[in-house]
Amino acid sequence: MNDNGATFAGGLAGLAGVAGAVSIGNTLLRRPGPxxxxxxxxxxxxxxxxxxxxxxxxxxxxxxxxxxxxxxxxxxxxxxxxxxxxxxxxxxxxxxxxxxxxxxxxxxxxxxxxxxxxxxxxxxxxxxxxxxxxxxxxxxxxxxxxxxxxxxxxxxxxxxxxxxxxxxxxxxxxxxxxxxxxxxxDGTFDDLGSRSAPPTLVPMISEPWGRRFGWDGREPIPAEERHLLHAMVRSAHDDGRTVRISGLPEGSRRARRAVWTELGAAGVDVIADGDQHGLVRHLRRHPVSRWVPRAPLPTRAVRRSSPRPNAPRPERRHEPV
Structure with a gap:
């Protein structure tokens, strides 16, 4: 799912010739972070x-x-x-x-x-x-x-x-x-496998954390919620989509880091938060995991049209954007 660097680089190659120099102000010209x-x-x-x-x-x-x-x-x-x-x-x-x-x-x-x-x-x-x-x-x-x-x-x-x-x-x-x-x-996990909402129309799944999960980062994440998170992310990736999670629990920086860590370990492509500085520092030290094949995980909360735990994983049909 995340191996799209080469395709993206190729897609951008033709943009290098875009003409016209545009002034954008001193603030935007400051050297950004990675x-x-x-x-x-x-x-x-x-x-x-x-x-x-x-x-x-x-x-x-x-x-x-x-x-x-x-x-x-x-x-x-x-x-x-x-x-x-x-x-x-x-x-x-x-x-x-x-x-x-x-x-x-x-x-x-x-x-x-x-x-x-x-x-x-x-x-x-x-x-x-x-x-x-x-x-x-x-x-x-x-x-x-x-x-x-x-x-x-x-x-x-x-x-x-x-x-x-x-x-x-x-x-x-x-x-x-x-x-x-x-x-x-913008899509939700309910769009997985939907013919009326293919990845060419809904390439990114976006849901608030609290819609399906109750863990707030203060205690260790329950095994069931961790398994569910991994299963849902994998189902979205198998369906040719990226995943964005927002609406993260409010709490101490330590609790927020725990949530970010679990999202990154599950391969969530986009972690949305209002704490920009904290999130950046965390992701520089703990990048999101690249997706690799793993043992089947429970998929109880995923739509029936999503891949079954023991079914062969389909090939990715579209390059994500």
Whole structure:
């Protein structure tokens, strides 16, 4: 599942010729830390400018809450629109400008896409408003098509950045109708084996920890929960998808490290947390385990359509993005 470095490198080779030098400001030009694809930041609703710190620390992804505003524009945070505080100005423009000035990569050692999760939030759930907001996002992304992971027919092509849409807007039907799309739907473990949500539409499984697990890191993890975690991650990998876990338990740094350690040992591809500095320090010392064949584990909470414990493991069908 994680052996996609060569494919990604090949996909980026053609991006090196992207023309145009773009100035991105002194903050983003500061030398970042080593690129950590498993480290994923969750922007605080109160964050005035969430991207510079993420890039400086070398995190491999960011989840940003957005609210539709006038003319379909997307504003950061759940509150009322603030002038200039838009996804385009504070996230998309500087993120792709950085990739252009670095030959199609966000960092010299980047081997997998930066995962940007655009999470629609807020009280406004009018279908017309959400549709207009998605159309605006789609247009803004197509302006940077050469740098984006995309799906062309049934083929996933990795790029410097992979964008997923989550939250209150359901974009699956819209995306499925697009032969060539530049963003994807966020999925859950319930999508494993689903024909209506293939990896070309839902390449990443994203769930909060508390949806299926109760362990908070204060005591040793129960053997049953550990086995379940490994089984679910393996089922997702066998289905050609990456796994992102968010909503981690609040607690002491020691308890958080225990949770991060278990997620890394299970091969969770993306660990999402608001404690960016702590997560980065931990993953530099304890990288996420590469997936290797192991003894069968219980799969009771995984959908029946997922591989049975004793069934032959299927070949990976798609290169993950």
């Amino acid at each position: 690129y950590l694809p498993a480290a994923h930041a969750i922007a605080s609703p109160r964050a005035a400018d969430p991207l510079p710190g993420v890039l400086r620390l070398g995190l491999g992804g960011l989840t940003v809450p957005v609210t539709p505003g006038p003319h379909g524009e997307l504003f950061l945070g759940p509150g009322g629109p603030q002038p200039g505080h838009t996804l385009r100005r504070l996230v998309l423009t500087p993120l792709f400008a950085r990739a252009k000035t670095r030959g199609g990569r966000l960092a010299r050692d980047q081997q997998v896409p930066f995962r940007l999760v655009v999470e629609f939030v807020g009280a406004n759930r009018e279908p017309e408003t959400l549709l207009r907001a998605y159309q605006m996002l789609d247009q803004q992304l197509r302006d940077h098509a050469a740098l984006l992971s995309h799906c062309d027919g049934n083929t996933l092509v990795p790029g410097a950045v992979t964008v997923s849409v989550a939250g209150i807007v359901d974009v699956r039907e819209l995306l499925a109708a697009q032969r060539k799309r530049y963003c994807f739907a």
